[in-house]
Amino acid sequence: MSTPVVVSCSEVVKRFQRGSGTTLALDRISLDVHEGEFVTLVGASGCGKSTLLRALAGLEQHDSGVIAVDGAPIRGPGAERAMVFQNYSLYPWLTVRDNISFTRQLAVHTRERTSASVEAALGRADALIRLMGLQEVADAHPNQLSGGMQQRVAIARALMSRPRILLMDEPFGALDAQTREVMHDLILHVSNLERCTVVFVTHDVEEAIYLGQRVVVMAPRPGRIDGIYSVPLPRLRSQPMKNLPEFIALKAGILDRIRATAGMQTDVDMLAQLSDRAHAGPAGSG
Amino acid sequence: MQTGLLGPLRQKIDRRSYLVLVAVGLLTPLLVWWAAATWGGADPVFLPGPRQVLQRVQVWYHDENLLDDLSISVLRVLAGWLLSVLIALPLGLYIGTYARVQAVLEPLTDLVRYMPAVAFVPLIMLWIGIDEQAKVAVIFIGTFFQMVLMVAEDVRRVPITQVEAGQTMGASRRELIEKVILPSAKPALLDTLRLTMGWAWTYLVVAELVAANSGLGFAIIKAQRFLQTDKIFAGILLIGLLGLAMDQGFRLIHRLAFPWLHRSA
Numbered sequence: 435m436s437t438p439v440v441v442s443c444s445e446v447v448k449r450f451q452r453g454s455g456t457t458l459a460l461d462r463i464s465l466d467v468h469e470g471e472f473v474t475l476v477g478a479s480g481c482g483k484s485t486l487l488r489a490l491a492g493l494e495q496h497d498s499g500v501i502a503v504d505g506a507p508i509r510g511p512g513a514e515r516a517m518v519f520q521n522y523s524l525y526p527w528l529t530v531r532d533n534i535s536f537t538r539q540l541a542v543h544t545r546e547r548t549s550a551s552v553e554a555a556l557g558r559a560d561a562l563i564r565l566m567g568l569q570e571v572a573d574a575h576p577n578q579l580s581g582g583m584q585q586r587v588a589i590a591r592a593l594m595s596r597p598r599i600l601l602m603d604e605p606f607g608a609l610d611a612q613t614r615e616v617m618h619d620l621i622l623h624v625s626n627l628e629r630c631t632v633v634f635v636t637h638d639v640e641e642a643i644y645l646g647q648r649v650v651v652m653a654p655r656p657g658r659i660d661g662i663y664s665v666p667l668p669r670l671r672s673q674p675m676k677n678l679p680e681f682i683a684l685k686a687g688i689l690d691r692i693r694a695t696a697g698m699q700t701d702v703d704m705l706a707q708l709s710d711r712a713h714a715g716p717a718g719s720g
Numbered sequence: 721m722q723t724g725l726l727g728p729l730r731q732k733i734d735r736r737s738y739l740v741l742v743a744v745g746l747l748t749p750l751l752v753w754w755a756a757a758t759w760g761g762a763d764p765v766f767l768p769g770p771r772q773v774l775q776r777v778q779v780w781y782h783d784e785n786l787l788d789d790l791s792i793s794v795l796r797v798l799a800g801w802l803l804s805v806l807i808a809l810p811l812g813l814y815i816g817t818y819a820r821v822q823a824v825l826e827p828l829t830d831l832v833r834y835m836p837a838v839a840f841v842p843l844i845m846l847w848i849g850i851d852e853q854a855k856v857a858v859i860f861i862g863t864f865f866q867m868v869l870m871v872a873e874d875v876r877r878v879p880i881t882q883v884e885a886g887q888t889m890g891a892s893r894r895e896l897i898e899k900v901i902l903p904s905a906k907p908a909l910l911d912t913l914r915l916t917m918g919w920a921w922t923y924l925v926v927a928e929l930v931a932a933n934s935g936l937g938f939a940i941i942k943a944q945r946f947l948q949t950d951k952i953f954a955g956i957l958l959i960g961l962l963g964l965a966m967d968q969g970f971r972l973i974h975r976l977a978f979p980w981l982h983r984s985a
Contacts (some may be wrong), residue, residue, distance in 0.1 A: 491888050513890025523885040526980060527903050539899055542890035575980035588885075595889070 437469040440599055440631045441490060441515075446499035448485055448657075458656030459485045460496065465650065465659065467599065467633055472625055474634045474646030476688065478696035482657020484603055487635045491517045491601050503598060513542045516592035517546060517601040521608050523588055524576040530587050531572045535559040537595045562590040582613035591620065593628060600625070600633040606641070615673065618644055622671055639688050643681060644671055651688055653695035660691055757760035773957065776950040780939075793924055794962065797850070800859025800927070801920040804867050805913065812871025817901065822872065829868050837862035838926050850931035858930065862923035867916045874908035875901060879896040907978045912971035921963045 442679040448460035459482045467473050475483040488494035490501060492511035501508050503515065524533050537543045538555050563572050576584055585605055592600055602621075606614045622645060626634050636642050642649045643665055653660040666680045675681055727733065733741075750770065756762070757769030758907075764772060780786040814821045840861050848854045878901050886900040928937030936955050943951035975982050 472806075491884075493884050511884075515888060517885065517888035519881045519885060521881070522879045523881040525900070525904065527906070527978070534724065536899075537889045540889060540891050540895055542892075575983075577980060577984070591885075591889070601888070603917075653951035699751060 437471070439466045440469050440471075440504065441467040441633070442500075442501075442502050442505075443486070443490070444500050446489060446496050446501060447485070448494065448496045460489065461656035461658045462499065463657075463659060465662075467631060469631055472622075472632045472634065472645060473648045473650060473686070474636060474642035474648070474649050475652060476636055476639055476642035476692070477652030477660070478654055478692050479637065480654040480657070481652035481695075482575070482654070483635045483652050485657065486518075486652070487601050487603050487633060490599075490631050490633060491515050493517075505654075513537070513540075513595055515601055515675060516595070516599075517596035518585070518588050518592050518605045520604045521581070521584070524584055524591075526576050527556065529573050529575055530568055530579070531559060531563065533576065533587055534562055534568075534590045534594055536591060543595050558594060561708070562593060566590045566620070580613075581609050582617060585609065589624065593624070593630065595630075595713060597630070599631045599633065602632060604636055605634075606637075607636070616643070619671075619673070621645065626669065639685055639692070640676065643684055644676060649684075649688065651691055653691075655697055660695055661689065674679040706711070723930075738901035765947060765949055768953055772950045773953045776948075777954045777958070778797060780951065780954060784939075785934075789934055789936050790937050790958065790962075792934045793928070796855050796927060796935065797859060797917075797920045797924055799852075800856045800923070801863055801917055803856065803860050804864040804916065804920075808864055808867035808871050809909070812868045813875055813897070813902070815868065816872035816875025817897065825867070826872065831864050833865040833869065837923060841926065844984065845930060854930050855927040855932065855935075859920050859923045862926070863916045863920045866919065870908060870912040870916070874905045874912055877908060878904040907974065907981055910970065910974050910977070914967060914974075917966055917970065918963055921959060921966075924959065 440563065443463050443465045445633065446460050446463040447458070449456045450459050459568070463482075465473075465486075475485050475486065485494055489496045490508075492508050492515065503512075509514070511706075525536065528536065535555065538552075538559075540570060563569055568583070568586055568590065571579055571583060576587065579587070588605070589600075605621075606617050609617065618641065621632075624630075634642075634645055646665055647669065649663045649665060651660045651663065663684060663686065667675055754770050757764070757767050757772075762769065768776075777786070780789075811825070815825050816822070837858060841858060844854050844857050844861075848857050882900055882904055883896060886896050891899065924935070925937035925940060928935045929941060932938040936959055940952050940955035943949075943955065
């Protein structure tokens with residue numbers, strides 16, 4: 435990859451205390467994300483994908499290893515790493531416009547308080563409102579919006595201060611399937627226009643492939659990177675690409691890996707037993 | 721659909737039916753009272769009727785300085801309650817925000833909360849005396865400890881994602897408290913203020929047991945000595961009405977201050 439590295443993780447370890455023992459949530463994770471890249475993290479629950487993202491955001495402290503942005507190790511959350519959450523992150527007391535320009539109230543973003551910068555910020559908020567198709571609801575409050583519209587606001591708000599990297603934690607996980615498809619094309623379009631670097635966590639393999647240039651597949655117990663796949667599709671995606679053989683093959687391959695590492699063997703055995711019993715007939719009880 | 725007398729579960733009713741039912745709820749006890757006093761055959765000393773109580777209020781107003789009693793009581797309640805608010809708001813905010821502060825203060829507050837405020841009256845007289853401060857102190861003790869815990873809970877109920885979103889936008893700790901946690905908790909905090917104001921009123925009579933010579937609570941206690949049951953009724957009703965008026969005032973402020981919470985979808 436030719437562009438410079440924005441975020442680098444090397445040997446990142448995170449342990450969770452659970453009762454008397456500890457679990458390894460992240461086992462020596464090393465990963466570089468390059469400028470302008472769209473990386474998706476996917477894996478079974480408990481694989482540490484959200485933990486890794488939250489560690490990148492600085493919301494979760496890691497025990498050892500280094501996470502660096504532009505070469506400088508991070509210490510806690512920072513404005514250059516904006517995050518979009520699954521839900522409930524908007525401020526219900528602010529209008530859509532005020533939510534989006536919330537960062538303008540914060541000291542980090544207003545050190546140079548010149549009229550030009552204020553004007554630029556107003557223009558930026560308006561541009562994002564248009565980009566996200568929020569003109570009609572700019573003066574509404576979040577609780578008047580559908581889930582999809584709320585997530586548009588959350589994305590616009592995160593982009594407001596031009597972060598170095600956009601972290602997205604299952605941002606479309608609570609949306610219905612149709613709204614999700616629209617949001618997929620929207621976020622691809624926006625990330626392309628804004629040339630932003632994105633790390634996107636999902637449990638949906640199709641979503642991971644459709645959005646990502648690289649798909650990082652993680653596995654649980656301990657949380658680790660199982661494999662990294664380059665998506666053999668052009669940067670500009672469209673829904674029909676989901677039917678291409680290379681898309682389908684990649685999806686099947688990743689799903690296989692996730693099943694193999696998910697540690698759900700007991701569930702598989704139980705299901706097999708149940709179907710055996712069903713075939714044996716209703717008489718087979720006890 | 722057969723829903724019976726209670727109507728469907730957890731569903732809104734239209735404004736008109738609501739108001740009708742409110743009227744039924746308020747007027748029925750009044751009617752029962754009136755009927756019992758008129759035809760119940762009870763001695764008016766035990767059960768004065770509505771008309772008698774109303775006349776008593778007029779006499780109180782014209783000859784016995786009702787307005788003085790009323791205003792001094794309102795002042796005492798407000799003073800004790802405001803003092804609680806001034807200390808409980810910042811303290812609750814810190815308890816709800818910082819687990820370390822919570823660990824130090826919350827169990828203690830929980831303990832004191834269960835100590836009856838009335839039982840503190842002798843101590844208050846001993847330490848503070850029998851002046852106005854003593855009455856305010858009773859109301860303060862009755863409301864403060866509950867209020868701290870409720871404020872802390874309101875603050876803790878602010879969704880963590882709202883706070884984390886602020887953090888990833890670069891908000892400092894102070895900005896998180898001022899621009900995220902406080903505004904987010906405000907509607908709940910106003911409800912807490914409303915509820916604790918109600919409790920402040922309930923401690924008024926206790927407060928005015930402490931060597932008072934004015935106030936609604938004092939008037940009730942004095943009326944008891946002279947067996948003026950109608951005045952006891954009048955005093956209790958007045959306190960109820962004042963409390964209700966303040967409660968409605970808080971609800972109005974809530975609607976005006978947080979319009980987005982009151983919009984019907």
